[in-house]
Amino acid sequence: MATLLPERPERMYQRGRPEDQEFGLVELLYRRYLRDHWIEGHFSDLGFRFPRQSLNRQKYSEPEDVLLSDEGTYHVGYGVLEFFVSDIPTRLQAPGTHVFVFFPKHVPKALNYAHSELWCDTEQQTGSYVEPSSIIKKLLRAKLSQHVSIRIIASA
Amino acid sequence: MPLATQNARPPAIYLPLSGQQAEGPEFILSLGKIRRAVEASVYWRALEAFVRAEAQLMEFSRLTADWDSYEAEPPNATARECAAQILGILRTSNLPPTRVVPSSEGGVGICFVNGEAYADIESLNSGELLAVMYTGTEEPHVWEITQNEESIIEAVEQIRGHLTS
Numbered sequence: 001m002a003t004l005l006p007e008r009p010e011r012m013y014q015r016g017r018p019e020d021q022e023f024g025l026v027e028l029l030y031r032r033y034l035r036d037h038w039i040e041g042h043f044s045d046l047g048f049r050f051p052r053q054s055l056n057r058q059k060y061s062e063p064e065d066v067l068l069s070d071e072g073t074y075h076v077g078y079g080v081l082e083f084f085v086s087d088i089p090t091r092l093q094a095p096g097t098h099v100f101v102f103f104p105k106h107v108p109k110a111l112n113y114a115h116s117e118l119w120c121d122t123e124q125q126t127g128s129y130v131e132p133s134s135i136i137k138k139l140l141r142a143k144l145s146q147h148v149s150i151r152i153i154a155s156a
Numbered sequence: 157m158p159l160a161t162q163n164a165r166p167p168a169i170y171l172p173l174s175g176q177q178a179e180g181p182e183f184i185l186s187l188g189k190i191r192r193a194v195e196a197s198v199y200w201r202a203l204e205a206f207v208r209a210e211a212q213l214m215e216f217s218r219l220t221a222d223w224d225s226y227e228a229e230p231p232n233a234t235a236r237e238c239a240a241q242i243l244g245i246l247r248t249s250n251l252p253p254t255r256v257v258p259s260s261e262g263g264v265g266i267c268f269v270n271g272e273a274y275a276d277i278e279s280l281n282s283g284e285l286l287a288v289m290y291t292g293t294e295e296p297h298v299w300e301i302t303q304n305e306e307s308i309i310e311a312v313e314q315i316r317g318h319l320t321s
Contacts, residue, residue: 014262032226033264036255036258038268039267039274040254040269040272041269044257044265044274044276045276045288046257046258046261046265046276046278047224047260048260049218049226049228049259049260049261049262050261055159067202073227078225130187133297134280134286134300135299135300137285138278138298141261141294142288142296146290146293147293148295
């Protein structure tokens with residue numbers, strides 16, 4: 001459910017600012033979540049997805065900013081979770097597959113400068129987004145879910 | 157014999173309660189006793205969990221695209237039917253799930269939690285079946301399940317062992 005929000009905070013506007021690909025290991029990343037995916041004290045990996053999972057970076061935002069949409073609506077009932085950049089497994093491999101590397105990428109939007117994505121590439125660094133195998137995706141989602149903390153509790 | 161006599165109701169074998177009796181303390185106490193007996197029964201708790209899980213699964217057919225606000229696809233018929241098959245096997249194996257949820261990857265997740273131990277079976281829209289289990293921040297074990305009854309039963313037993321170890 002979304003509802004109209006009175007005003008977008010100034011910090012969210014890009015206003016000509018460039019990309020900043022310098023992420024600190026202790027920088028937090030924020031994401032909306034639904035109450036269903038918080039199960040008896042565990043955040044389920046089922047609440048994460050590929051490809052290019054959307055996140056907001058702490059350096060340029062507050063946790064509640066992820067509750068605002070580009071359309072000027074507010075995601076009512078959603079919670080906000082967080083994890084550190086250092087919680088992203090940098091390198092994963094399953095038997096018989098490539099080595100996949102994961103990293104956050106700053107992808108600013110006009111109305112959400114902090115917008116970032118979780119990217120995947122091969123160890124050979126193609127420079128493009130590479131879709132990992134299903135097993136690797138599941139493993140990454142599980143590893144991330146193990147490090148999630150809840151910043152704003154979901155009610156929906 | 158006249159029709160009215162043929163269909164006449166036999167006399168009641170119970171005493172009808174008046175409105176006052178139905179709300180009285182004895183009646184409320186007996187309802188409480190029944191409730192506590194149900195809660196104490198492993199069988200009834202498992203049955204309730206399966207009924208709840210099947211109801212949750214049915215609800216997913218009403219989800220629309222972008223249900224998670226991050227453009228997730230709703231679980232399709234393939235994922236829902238496979239999840240229903242797994243629930244049937246879980247019922248036979250007497251391992252009730254903690255919750256059934258839609259997956260942001262597009263599909264259905266059947267989740268199990270016991271304290272620090274977590275596991276799920278994910279039935280994806282692509283037809284793939286994946287499972288994961290871990291305890292706390294220990295290394296997760298992820299594997300692919302072949303879509304046949306034998307493999308699903310094997311996965312269910314692995315998860316049972318994980319939850320009770």
